Amino acid sequence: MTSRPSRRPLRRAALALSCSFAATALAGCAVVGPDYLAPDVTLPLHWANAPKQPVAKPQDLVRWWRGLRDRTLDSLMDEAVTGNLDVAAAKARVREARANRKQAIAALFPTVDGSGSATRNKASAASSGTDVVANTPYTLYQAGFDASFELDLFGGNKRNLEASTRALEASFEDLDSTLLTLLGDVATYYTQARGYQARIALAKRTAASQRETAALTKSKFDAGSASAVDVAKAVAQAAATEANIPQLTASYAESVHQIGILLGREPSAVTALVSRDAPIPAPRLPLPAGIPADVLSRRPDVRKAERQLAQYTAKIGVAEAALYPDVSLTGSLTTSAQRLGDVKRGSAIGYSFGPSVTVPLFNAGNLLAAVEVAEAQRDEYFISFRSTVLTALKDVENALVSLSEERKRAVKLAESAKNYAESARLSRALYQNGSSSFLDVLDAERSAYSAEDTLLQSRVLITTDYVALAKALGGGWSGRVDVSKPEIVDAGTLPHSVDFRVLDPVR
Structure with missing residues (x-):
């Protein structure tokens, strides 16, 4: 009776291997490289151009565009967040960073590979004197597994996990920064489109009034109380005003087309939605600027720059760990x-x-150079962080002073437009009664149109400065953004045949 081989050696081997790996995994290991410390930034205590106002709260800047009280703009913002292509790319970068982090985590664990084979074998014939012994063919079946585990005694893999974690955090901040820019752009182009609509309507009203003045002048000319020069000037002024309409219409169309692109749709997708005339969006409530230190937590580009600095600080440890056994x-x-x-x-x-x-015994300084590269990259991102902070401060100060001064300018422009309109009305009435010259009417109508058009442009600037201030302060989207859904869902990824003839280039 043939006895079966004992299973105890297999069990003892597997147990010893498992216990060895487990004990090593539980053992503590050192890490090399600098530990990250958040940079100390010196900031002013107050904004130089901010008015006195109560302490700002984080929710004050949430969905800041609601302060413009425009339902069409609200719907465009919601659609832009879900359809914008830059946002979709930022989501993909988040998924990429998340997958990279999973790879870094996997490096901390053992790897196990299974194998199996079946081979047909036959040994060569062996001679013993005159007798020949021929071995018969046989089949050999083999199975097993190989395992390996890097002890990471100097923390290279741990530093790599730290770097990939900071990269993932930076990718989320990049997504928030993309959303902030998107929302500001949609509001800006929408405001400009409404401004062009208002200016087109003004040009049409003014041109119609000037055509009436030209007709009145022609009547006076026929009656002998006006000259042909007056008629020519009246017609020329009406034509000059009408000449502004095509240019304004083209600018309006460009703004609307840009909104469509920002929504991830074709350029004319929102033409019908925006075609109905509506007032220029105007902010009703001021935006609380808070203090300069708020930009460190509110601005996603500042947060992203800080996370990237942490990421590249950890990469120094990855490079230094390669110097050790x-x-x-x-x-x-x-x-x-x-x-x-x-x-x-x-x-x-x-x-x-x-x-x-x-x-590592000899590598001609390659590993030391890699450490120097990592240190230089860390310095680059430190300088980039400082630059981003200074740019954020500049953006807020510029937006504050621009908004404040444009509001003052709009008050004077409104007063100017009101008086020029009254002057044009009186001059036209006096000219109709023969108590004023045509030059007074011509000058008054030209000045009234210019003043009203400039006032409309100022109202657009007030709103765009309001949008710029919201962006500079870090106001943005507050809702949840799903980053888990890929843009392309592949099908047929299991093993299958492919006709490679379809890959031949077409000539």
Whole structure:
């Protein structure tokens, strides 16, 4: 009776291998490289151009465009967040950074590979005197697995995980920054479109009034109380005003087309939605500027720059860990039999495990240079962080002073437009009664149109300065953004045949 091989060696080998890896995984390891410290930034205590106002709260800047009280703009904002292509690309970068972090986590764990083979074998004939012994063919079945585990004694993998975690955090800030820019752009182009609509309507009203003045002048000319020069000037002024309409219409169309692109749709997608005349959006409530220190937490571009600095600080540790020995545990377990059913029962068992060490002895300074590269990159991102903070402060100060001064300018322009309109009305009435010259009417109508048109442009600037201030302060989207859904869902990724003839270039 043939006895079966004992299973105890297989169990002992597997147990020893598992215990060795587990004990190593639980052992603490050191890390090399600098530990990250948030940079100390000196900021002013107050905004130089901000009016006195109560302390700002984070929710004051949430959905800031609601302060413009325009439902069409509200709907465009919602659609832009879900359809914009730059936002979609930022979502993809988040998924990429998340997958990179998963790879970094995997490096902290052992790797195990299974293997199996079936081979047909026959040994050569052996001679013994005159007798010839021929070995018969046989089949050998083998199965096993190999395992390896990097001890990470100097923390290179841990630093890499730290860097990938900071990169993931930076990708989320990049998404927020993209949303902030998008919302500001949609509001700006929408305001400009409404401004062009108002200016087109003004040009049409003014041109119609000037055509009436030209007709009145022609009547006076026919009656002998006006000259042909007056008629020519009246017609020329009406034509000059009408000449502004095509240019304004083209600018309006460009703004509307840009809104369509920002929504991730074709350029004319929102033409019908915006075609109905509506007033220029005007802010009703001031935006609380808070204090300069708020930009560090509110501005996503500042937060992104800080996370990138942390990421590249951790990469120094990755580069420095390569200077030290690399210690790994490797092990293998194999079983073989001449019958497939005996692989689990009556097989021959072999195993091996133990440490392996790789020591960098000579690399012509390559590893030291890699550390210097990592340190230089860290310095670059530190300088970029400081620059981003200063740019944020500048953006807020510029927006504050622009909005404040434009509001003052609009008050004077409104007063000017009101008086010029009254002057044009009186001059036209006096001219109709023969108590004023045509030059007075011509000058008054030209000045009234220019003043009203400038006032409309100022109202657009007030709103766009309001939008710029909201962006500079870090106001943006507050809702949830789903980053898990890919743009393309692949089908048929399981093993299948492909007709490679379709890959031939078409000539």
